[in-house]
Amino acid sequence: xxNIDQPTEMTATEGAIVQINCTxxxxxxxxxxxxxxxxxxxxxxxxxxxxxxxxxxGRFSSFLSRSKGYSYLLLKELQMxxxxxxxxxxxxxxxxxxWGAGTKLIIKP
Amino acid sequence: xxxxxxxxxxxxxxxxxxxxxxCSQTLNHNVMYWYQQKSxxxxxxxxxxxxxxxxxxxxxxxNFQSRRPNTSFCFxxxxxxxxxxxxxxxxxxxxxxDGSYEQYFGPGTRLTVT
Numbered sequence: 001x002x003n004i005d006q007p008t009e010m011t012a013t014e015g016a017i018v019q020i021n022c023t024x025x026x027x028x029x030x031x032x033x034x035x036x037x038x039x040x041x042x043x044x045x046x047x048x049x050x051x052x053x054x055x056x057x058g059r060f061s062s063f064l065s066r067s068k069g070y071s072y073l074l075l076k077e078l079q080m081x082x083x084x085x086x087x088x089x090x091x092x093x094x095x096x097x098x099w100g101a102g103t104k105l106i107i108k109p
Numbered sequence: 110x111x112x113x114x115x116x117x118x119x120x121x122x123x124x125x126x127x128x129x130x131x132c133s134q135t136l137n138h139n140v141m142y143w144y145q146q147k148s149x150x151x152x153x154x155x156x157x158x159x160x161x162x163x164x165x166x167x168x169x170x171x172n173f174q175s176r177r178p179n180t181s182f183c184f185x186x187x188x189x190x191x192x193x194x195x196x197x198x199x200x201x202x203x204x205x206x207d208g209s210y211e212q213y214f215g216p217g218t219r220l221t222v223t
Binding site: 008031033041042043044045087094096097099100101102104 | 140154210212216
């Protein structure tokens with residue numbers, strides 16, 4: 001079956017670093033996306049991994065291990081505006097995504 | 110700026126009264142998607158179009174229909190909304206300039222059923 005697991009909620013402190021994990025079991029794999037979603041708003045694209053390794057983009061980095069069915073999103077120098085839900089999504093075929101339920105990240109001063 | 114636009118942002122309808130949500134895009138993407146998202150849940154794909162080819166998810170209720178009259182516009186029709194259909198409806202588009210098929214989302218329409 002298809003399954004994407006993420007922690008439901010995490011709390012971190014402003015200025016710190018947080019790692020949000022995602023594990024997946026899907027029948028196919030053509031890439032993994034991370035999206036950010038603020039409450040009541042649409043998801044916005046953060047990163048895309050198709051090969052193993054780390055992709056860095058400013059304060060955000062995303063890591064993929066296809067053999068382990070595992071990815072993480074690393075957020076550095078946390079800011080209050082980073083409080084949001086972070087969704088992991090796997091592309092199984094050419095363009096459809098299987099979505100996780102998201103991790104709600106709470107940033108405290 | 111190229112974008113995905115959804116109207117209205119908030120829609121209130123009565124139980125059983127048909128409602129139509131609209132989506133337009135200026136990205137000229139060939140794939141368009143409709144998702145339903147309930148609070149703290151993953152977006153649930155209802156259907157998608159690849160150009161004019163319509164693809165319905167197996168578990169999408171018959172109550173939900175869609176139309177795509179041209180590349181730019183897509184509509185979601187809910188024929189007889191029930192209380193369980195109250196949700197955020199997200200329209201997204203994608204293309205394949207680099208093979209990633211990244212999805213671009215509109216701001217969503219929050220549907221309330223009374």
